[in-house]
Amino acid sequence: MGTTNDSVVSEFVLIGLSNSWEMHRFLFWFFAMFYMGIILGNLFIVFTVIIDSHLHTPMYFLLANLSLLDLGLSSTTVPKMISDLFTDCNIISFPKCMIQIFFIHVMGGVEMVLLIAMAYDRYTAICKPLHYLTTMNPKMCMLLIMAAWIIGVIHAVSQFVFVINLPFCGPNNVGSFYCDFPRVIKLACMDTYRLEFVVTANSGFISMGTFFFLIVSYIFILITVRQHSSKDLSKAFITLSAHITVVVLFFTPCMFLYVWPFPTKSMDTFFAIVDFVITPVLNPAIYTLRNRDMKVAMRRLSRKVFIIFHNFIFYITYPLLASSVLLVIISNLFFISVIAFLF
Numbered sequence: 001m002g003t004t005n006d007s008v009v010s011e012f013v014l015i016g017l018s019n020s021w022e023m024h025r026f027l028f029w030f031f032a033m034f035y036m037g038i039i040l041g042n043l044f045i046v047f048t049v050i051i052d053s054h055l056h057t058p059m060y061f062l063l064a065n066l067s068l069l070d071l072g073l074s075s076t077t078v079p080k081m082i083s084d085l086f087t088d089c090n091i092i093s094f095p096k097c098m099i100q101i102f103f104i105h106v107m108g109g110v111e112m113v114l115l116i117a118m119a120y121d122r123y124t125a126i127c128k129p130l131h132y133l134t135t136m137n138p139k140m141c142m143l144l145i146m147a148a149w150i151i152g153v154i155h156a157v158s159q160f161v162f163v164i165n166l167p168f169c170g171p172n173n174v175g176s177f178y179c180d181f182p183r184v185i186k187l188a189c190m191d192t193y194r195l196e197f198v199v200t201a202n203s204g205f206i207s208m209g210t211f212f213f214l215i216v217s218y219i220f221i222l223i224t225v226r227q228h229s230s231k232d233l234s235k236a237f238i239t240l241s242a243h244i245t246v247v248v249l250f251f252t253p254c255m256f257l258y259v260w261p262f263p264t265k266s267m268d269t270f271f272a273i274v275d276f277v278i279t280p281v282l283n284p285a286i287y288t289l290r291n292r293d294m295k296v297a298m299r300r301l302s303r304k305v306f307i308i309f310h311n312f313i314f315y316i317t318y319p320l321l322a323s324s325v326l327l328v329i330i331s332n333l334f335f336i337s338v339i340a341f342l343f
């Protein structure tokens, strides 16, 4: 009933990425460029897949969803980090901190399930090629995406309910450049040992389990590919190695951030940046640069864009220019005739 003096913390202090002001300015531009790359690269993939009907297959639909998710995941922390670098102010309000935690775990959870779905897609395509079209139909694809979102939300909520009511009364230095469970929980004014275990189990062990499951699945698929004809071997190998790279890039930081029992600030920062900045910018490159279909589609798309641009200039800009020139001439004639009339 009564207002206790427990929850007095209304904001948290994040650490800056460095101490010097010049370094801040450099990092600001550095990460701003990276974030721009994340936005452009991932949106380019999404638009290419949506526009090009050759890419309307489960694998590319899942890939486009992954791109969108990567963009979302990095948007949970990177814009705040960039604006902190710009303003030299590392304060985050309590509600914003909670919102950040919530969305990091929703997006992270969805991405985890999506990576499993992509592995399942490749497994069906390579190990059960005759059943591929019936198994991975559009309905199944939609179902996988929906399942990913539901699981992501459950994953986030199931941890969040414990944290939202924690009493925060004194220390408010998060010790990281963003809010997340392990560091924020440590600031609560109570014994959080059990809670830390819940988080380690829910985020850490699940990502560890998923990681090993995915790696074993891909090894299994690779072995199957080896037994089949050697014609498809190199193509499948390139696709699979892209998937494996992404899996390693995504899960290694997760495992360190949630399971590693002796975190240090510099290691924390490094792995967080890998997950929120490096992976989202690398994903489009990994999936497209080594994928012939994707490259062809992108070339087609850029040709289309060029034609649209060209038509735009031809049909809009030229007439506009011509009419404005005409307008200038007419108004001058009018002006001259007025002057001639007056004098």
Ligand SMILES: *[C@@H]1O[C@H](CO)[C@@H](O)[C@H](O)[C@H]1NC(C)=O
Binding pocket: 046, 049, 050, 061, 062, 064, 065, 068, 138, 141, 142, 145
């Ligand atoms: C995500 O996957 C669904 C299901 O296949 C698909 O309909 C949708 O277009 C995909 N989203 C994007 C952005 O491509």
